[in-house]
Amino acid sequence: xxxxxxxxxxxxxxxxxxxxxxxxxxxxxxxxxxxxxxxxxxxxxxxxxxxxxxxxxxxxxxxxxxxxxxxxxxxxxxxxxxxxxxxxxxxxxxxxxxxxxxxxxxxxxxxxxxxxxxxxxxxxxxxxxxxxxxxxxxxxxxxxxxxxxxxxxxxxxxxxxxxxxxxxxxxxxxxxxxxxxxxxxxxxxxxxxxxxxxxxxxxxxxxxxxxxxxxxxxxxxxxxxxxxxxxxxxxxxxxxxxxxxxxxxxxxxxxxxxxxxxxxxxxxxxxxxxxxxxxxxxxxxxxxxxxxxxxxxxxxxxxxxxxx
Amino acid sequence: xxxxxxxxxxxxxxxxxxxxxxxxxxxxxxxxxxxxxxxxxxxxxxxxxxxxxxxxxxxxxxxxxxxxxxxxxxxxxxxxxxxxxxxxxxxxxxxxxxxxxxxxxxxxxxxxxxxxxxxxxxxxxxxxxxxxxxxxxxxxxxxxxxxxxxxxxxxxxxxxxxxxxxxxxxxxxxxxxxxxxxxxxxxxxxxxxxxxxxxxxxxxxxxxxxxxxxxxxxxxxxxxxxxxxxxxxxxxxxxxxxxxxxxxxxxxxxxxxxxxxxxxxxxxxxxxxxxxxxxxxxxxxxxxxxxxxxxxxxxxxxxxxxxxxxxxxxxxxxxxxxxxxxxxxxxxxxxxxxxxxxxxxxxxxxxxxxxxxxxxxxxxxxxxxxxxxxxxxxxxxxxxxxxxxxxxxxxxxxxxxxxxxxxxxxxxxxxxxxxxxxxxxxxxxxxxxxxxxxxxxxxxxxxxxxxxxxxxxxxxxxxxxxxxxxxxxxxxxxxxxxxxxxxxxxx
Numbered sequence: 001x002x003x004x005x006x007x008x009x010x011x012x013x014x015x016x017x018x019x020x021x022x023x024x025x026x027x028x029x030x031x032x033x034x035x036x037x038x039x040x041x042x043x044x045x046x047x048x049x050x051x052x053x054x055x056x057x058x059x060x061x062x063x064x065x066x067x068x069x070x071x072x073x074x075x076x077x078x079x080x081x082x083x084x085x086x087x088x089x090x091x092x093x094x095x096x097x098x099x100x101x102x103x104x105x106x107x108x109x110x111x112x113x114x115x116x117x118x119x120x121x122x123x124x125x126x127x128x129x130x131x132x133x134x135x136x137x138x139x140x141x142x143x144x145x146x147x148x149x150x151x152x153x154x155x156x157x158x159x160x161x162x163x164x165x166x167x168x169x170x171x172x173x174x175x176x177x178x179x180x181x182x183x184x185x186x187x188x189x190x191x192x193x194x195x196x197x198x199x200x201x202x203x204x205x206x207x208x209x210x211x212x213x214x215x216x217x218x219x220x221x222x223x224x225x226x227x228x229x230x231x232x233x234x235x236x237x238x239x240x241x242x243x244x245x246x247x248x249x250x251x252x253x254x255x256x257x258x259x260x261x262x263x264x265x266x267x268x269x270x271x272x273x274x275x276x277x278x279x280x281x282x283x284x285x286x287x288x289x290x291x292x293x294x295x296x297x298x299x300x301x302x303x304x305x306x307x308x
Numbered sequence: 309x310x311x312x313x314x315x316x317x318x319x320x321x322x323x324x325x326x327x328x329x330x331x332x333x334x335x336x337x338x339x340x341x342x343x344x345x346x347x348x349x350x351x352x353x354x355x356x357x358x359x360x361x362x363x364x365x366x367x368x369x370x371x372x373x374x375x376x377x378x379x380x381x382x383x384x385x386x387x388x389x390x391x392x393x394x395x396x397x398x399x400x401x402x403x404x405x406x407x408x409x410x411x412x413x414x415x416x417x418x419x420x421x422x423x424x425x426x427x428x429x430x431x432x433x434x435x436x437x438x439x440x441x442x443x444x445x446x447x448x449x450x451x452x453x454x455x456x457x458x459x460x461x462x463x464x465x466x467x468x469x470x471x472x473x474x475x476x477x478x479x480x481x482x483x484x485x486x487x488x489x490x491x492x493x494x495x496x497x498x499x500x501x502x503x504x505x506x507x508x509x510x511x512x513x514x515x516x517x518x519x520x521x522x523x524x525x526x527x528x529x530x531x532x533x534x535x536x537x538x539x540x541x542x543x544x545x546x547x548x549x550x551x552x553x554x555x556x557x558x559x560x561x562x563x564x565x566x567x568x569x570x571x572x573x574x575x576x577x578x579x580x581x582x583x584x585x586x587x588x589x590x591x592x593x594x595x596x597x598x599x600x601x602x603x604x605x606x607x608x609x610x611x612x613x614x615x616x617x618x619x620x621x622x623x624x625x626x627x628x629x630x631x632x633x634x635x636x637x638x639x640x641x642x643x644x645x646x647x648x649x650x651x652x653x654x655x656x657x658x659x660x661x662x663x664x665x666x667x668x669x670x671x672x673x674x675x676x677x678x679x680x681x682x683x684x685x686x687x688x689x690x691x692x693x694x695x696x697x698x699x700x701x702x703x704x705x706x707x708x709x710x711x712x713x714x715x716x717x718x719x720x721x722x723x724x725x726x727x728x729x730x731x732x733x734x735x736x737x738x739x740x741x742x743x744x745x746x747x748x749x750x751x752x753x754x755x756x757x758x759x760x761x762x763x764x765x766x767x768x769x770x771x772x773x774x775x776x777x778x779x780x781x782x783x784x785x786x787x788x789x790x791x792x793x794x795x796x797x798x799x
Contacts, residue, residue: 002507008773009514012780020784134350138315156789158530162739 024153027164028097031178032104033082037171049080052302053101055094056112058180059236060085062285063112064295065176071299079107079306086179087155090117091216098220102227108306109229110298111220112236115243115251115270116283117213119203187286188279193239205247207254214254221262232305233259234267237294239274239282267301269294309351310791311571312525319347320575327503327579336503337460340579344469348433351473355431358396359467365392366441367462370448370455382449389445393438400428401435405647432797433473435644437466439610444480446614453481461487468581470572474565474796476586476606486581509577511772512765516574518779519761523567527747529788531560534740537733539706542716547723548730550716554699556740557706559747561795562590565604568794570761589755590698594690596661599698611641627670634666635659645705650713654704661697 033051054063065083072079084101086093091113101109130137139146154160159181163172172178207214224231235255243251252268259266273285278293280286285294309316323343327336349356369389376382404425411422444465447453456462465483538545538553545553569586576583586606593599600608616637623629635656642655669675680686700720707713734741754760764775 002510005507005510005514005769008769009776012773012777016777016780016784019781023785132353134353135309135315138350154789156787157784158786158788161785 020157021152023164024157024160025096027160027167028084028086028179029100031084031100031167031172033080033175035167035171036175037167037169039169049078050108051104051106052079052081052108052110053104053106054081054083054085054110054112054298055089055101056085056236057089057114057117058085058087059114059238059283059285060112061177061180062287062291062294063298064287064292066174067292067295068299068302069176075303077303077306081176081302083177084179085112088150090114090151091213091220093151095216095219098223102223102229106229108232108302109224110232110234110302112234113217113255114236114283115205115238115248116203118205118207118211118251120206120211182287184288185280185284185286187277187288187290188281190239190275190277190279193279193282205243205250207250218258218262221258221264225262230305231264232267232301233264234298234301235270237269237271237273237285239279265305267297269297272297309347310793310797311568312521312794313791315350319343319350324505324578328505331504337464340469340503341460341463341467344464344467344472347469348467348472352432355429358400358431358434359437359472362393362396362437362441363459363463363466365389366445366466367456367459370445370462373445373448374455386445386449390442393442397434397438399426400431402643402647403428436475436477437472439477439607439644440480441466443477443610443614447479447481453484456484468576470575471583474568474572474794475604476569476572476583477610478583478606479610482584483581503579505578506580508765509580512762513574513576513578514776515765515772516570516577516761518574518776519764520567520570520572520574521783522779523563523570524794525567525783525788525792526786527743528560528563528567529792530743530786531556531563531740531747532788532792534733534737534744535560535706537737539703539712539716542707542712542719544729545716545719546726546729547719548727549733550703550719551699552730552733552741553716554703554720556744558591558699558702559744561702561705562587563747564795568796574761589751591695591751592691592755593694593698594687595694596658596665596697599694600658600662607641607644611637611644615640631663631666634662638662648708649710650704650706650708653713654701657701657704661701 054060054065061083063083063085065081068081072081130140163179163181166173167178174182209215221231233255235251248270251270255266255268258264273279273293276293278285278288278291285291309319323339326339330336330339345356345359348359366389369385369392372385373382373389376385404427407423407425414420414422444453444462448455456465461484464487465478465480468478468483471478535553535557538549539557542550542553566587573583573585584605586604588602588605590599590602593602616633619633619636620630623633636659638659639652639655642651642653642658645651645654675681678686681690700717703716703720704713707716757763764772767775
């Protein structure tokens with residue numbers, strides 16, 4: 001076997017991996033609300049409004065920033081909100097792109113935190129189960145390694161590549177929802193969601209100071225404080241079936257403790273809409289005109305906390 | 309274990325490392341057999357036992373056929389082997405479909421009772437390894453092949469992990485001699501070939517595998533949303549939308565399946581095995597019969613050699629019986645894909661096309677030497693007509709709902725010339741449309757320039773690495789995400 005060929009292939013794979021890894025986080029690291037693309041006529045219009053950044057995972061994404069902006073405009077409030085929610089985001093991932101958020105100088109950051117950001121591992125199955133599903137056996141052995149890779153790769157690299165290219169050439173589309181394609185989604189009847197939580201219920205949660213997500217969350221809070229950016233935190237909504245009561249209480253307690261310790265307001269939305277017909281699945285509110293209640297609550301929270 | 313996962317790449321890399329480091333024939337041989345069984349166990353859990361059963365059954369049946377002194381004994385053993393293969397296929401793949409039809413018939417005649425469904429899991433690759441095993445015993449029965457002397461050798465042929473789950477369907481007569489290649493002239497007993505990973509094979513294999521990944525992960529997976537948008541609910545769609553859907557599915561299917569075949573053939577080439585191509589530019593076929601020499605070649609030649617030829621040989625004096633044999637062969641090929649009416653209809657339509665083409669050729673024997681059909685324009689005309697018919701069959705292949713199928717086929721044949729919704733679909737699926745255009749250009753270039761993988765693999769090493777770099781980068785950057793199964797895994 002020619003080792004020169006293998007060496008070159010290995011080098012190619014490493015080079016491709018570096019370019020791939022860099023480009024996957026490129027968009028979130030270079031995103032600038034004033035950028036309208038090389039081929040757009042708007043790039044001379046610098047936005048003078050104060051900025052509010054809404055960050056979090058896909059469970060924050062249904063907040064309709066266009067609606068919020070319209071309400072702010074009607075109330076003659078000189079703020080503009082950008083929904084920077086990203087797929088599978090968590091504090092650890094967000095920390096990596098925090099410098100770009102801070103350099104864009106938002107006045108307020110609203111952070112939607114999801115209880116599922118703090119799960120640590122899935123329940124281990126018996127040897128018999130593993131023999132029947134050999135793939136699981138190997139998955140368990142390399143779980144931590146695979147998670148570290150998955151943390152760096154978005155759910156769909158293709159979407160991120162296309163978004164980045166479009167952003168560079170034509171600016172983000174639509175401008176207030178830059179990181180995920182803003183597609184309408186239909187409501188799933190609650191009855192159909194009854195079995196949804198089974199998989200998630202098996203997860204274990206860790207709200208202690210040792211959890212890497214909590215360490216990252218604290219770093220994020222400190223960074224915002226140091227840069228005089230007002231932080232508002234809320235727990236993102238989910239359907240009742242997806243987490244057990246004890247974990248929810250621990251999650252609430254953890255947020256309350258940090259809220260007092262670091263002096264930021266906290267709002268709980270996680271159990272507010274459990275019985276309402278607004279869900280796409282157990283952890284995502286549908287993006288739909290009939291699900292505006294979530295957006296309206298975020299708007300209320302914003303008005304309450306801001307010195308307009 | 310899907311080819312397009314990290315699991316497979318790690319698995320294959322470990323095997324290559326072990327083979328290149330431990331140059332001990334028996335170890336290499338057993339390594340491939342056990343890793344092949346592990347490969348299927350990892351993919352399909354306990355259903356790997358079916359593969360082991362098939363190997364044992366056909367190995368001993370093959371020997372028994374060869375050692376039988378009378379034709380009747382040979383026939384009996386052949387029958388046992390065929391029933392064994394077809395029986396496994398029938399129980400696991402077609403039993404529920406048959407029960408459903410019986411229950412439906414029972415409803416019509418008011419039987420007031422139903423046979424419960426078996427709901428058995430479909431073993432992955434079962435259609436491929438059972439056909440492979442059948443060809444082995446039929447070849448021995450016909451006297452075209454000597455049986456394997458050792459179970460190891462036969463197990464290697466059937467279980468070889470690269471073509472195991474989605475083909476190409478190997479022929480014992482082509483594969484076993486490669487295995488039996490002597491390493492030294494002086495040996496009187498046949499010894500198994502030592503796996504030596506040669507440079508040219510390595511380059512060719514890596515090139516072919518890379519192109520396979522490129523076809524599957526760059527083209528097929530990214531074109532799929534366009535197909536789903538159009539075909540998941542075609543009612544109300546315009547003719548041109550249906551046409552775009554049919555073309556997109558044809559291209560998706562080709563990239564998906566030929567991508568899998570390329571990975572399997574490329575992987576085997578690295579290990580020093582030559583597996584014949586399974587696809588040969590099918591979208592440039594000039595007639596329905598030409599198409600079947602270019603699409604899923606290993607299956608079409610299997611059906612030709614083991615079903616169509618025997619049927620034709622019996623009925624060669626009556627042309628109508630020859631046509632019926634053709635039709636039966638194509639229907640069997642259709643039903644091989646799955647227990648569903650749409651596959652049966654798909655096979656039937658291809659059968660009708662072949663019958664019509666054969667009749668036309670008989671009626672106008674000089675047509676192919678006609679000036680027009682020999683000219684470029686004539687060739688383009690033949691390609692366009694053939695492809696129009698072929699893409700029609702892709703609609704039938706996709707749609708299991710009969711109402712949807714009939715609507716879509718009607719729209720495909722009787723054009724409505726409406727464009728409003730088609731423009732919306734094109735607008736909403738810009739990326740897959742660009743990919744279809746890019747595929748057309750690359751497919752044409754590949755058609756014009758002959759064997760592209762071989763040409764690429766013979767480039768100077770820095771150009772070759774450059775090509776691989778572009779392919780790897782495009783695959784990574786445009787990876788859709790999630791585990792995308794190959795379409796032919798379900799067959």
